[in-house]
Structures are given as C-alpha cells and as structure tokens.
Amino acid sequence: MTSRAQAPDRTTDALHPVRAGLLREAHADAEALLSRAGREADALLGRARAEARALLEEARRQGEAEGADAARDLLVEARRKARSRTLAARREAYEELRREAAERVRELRATGGYASLRKRLEHRARALLGPGAEVREHADGGVVARAPGRRADLSLTALADRALDRTGAEARSLWEP
Secondary structure (H helix, E strand, O other): OOOOOOOOOHHHHHHHHHHHHHHHHHHHHHHHHHHHHHHHHHHHHHHHHHHHHHHHHHHHHHHHHHOHHHHHHHHHHHHHHHHHHHHHHHHHHHHHHHHHHHHHHHHHHHOOOHHHHHHHHHHHHHHHHOOOOEEEEOOOOEEEEEEOOEEEEEEHHHHHHHHHHHHOHHHHHHHOO
C-alpha cells in the first residue's frame, strides 16, 4: 500500500517548481490531447448518430408495413444498437486518449531532462516508502519502488494515467452530446 500522507520536507519544497512545470506541461499536453480526442469523438458520434437515424428510419418504414408491435421491437433494437455504438465510440476515443498520453510521457525518456526527472521520482519513492525502499526503473520510464508490504508506482505511464483520471468529468464531457 502506498502512503500518500507525508510531512513536507525540503525535498518536496525543492521539487515544487519542477512538479509545477511538469504539471503545466502535462496539462497543456492533456488539453491538446483532449481537444483532438474531442474532435475525433465528435466525428465518431456524428457517424453513429447518422447511422442510428438511418436505422430508426428503416425501423419506422418496416413498422408501418408490419404493424405497431413489430415497429416497437425494431425501434428498441435500433436504439440499443445506437447506444451500443455510441458507447463503443466513446470508449474507443477515451482509450486512444490514454494511449496518446502514455506515448507522450514515454517520449520524456529521450529528452535531456529525463535523468533529472528519474532522480526526482526515485527521491519521491524513497520519501513515500522510506530510505530502505528498493527502487527500480520501469520499462516505460519512471520508477517502481517496493518496501515490505508497500509499493509505489511512479512509472511514467502510471503518472499519465493518474493525471488523466484526475480530469474525470472534464474528459468525459468530450463525449457527451
């Protein structure tokens, strides 16, 4: 279990400007990704709605020919399909956003500041789990630390996922009508 509460120390204070800068960059990247994902989601939703309208129109025509009961059954199925496609489009757009965010943060490994970032993440892991924590580099960048009974995942992909999760309703609003 990772301990989130800790007393402020000089390391935390010294890292504040760096974290703030990283957060600004992450927010800017997230905004750009959210914007792109929003446009893609709008396009996917537009296609799903058009298809749903076509399905509904077809259902109406068949219902007139086959009777009110048959029309009701088709409309229910058309709405279910439309809802299913809408949800699938939303899920696809969100997963694409997650993949893009993870890819972008993994690119940090190729930057000149990565060594410093990794060192800061290692210090943060030790601050969370104690000086005796075993800290290892994660394959995607960042670090993972272990201490008896506890674990801290400060990998770049985990940090990107947490940042995206914190956007919560803000990210979900991209797919709402």
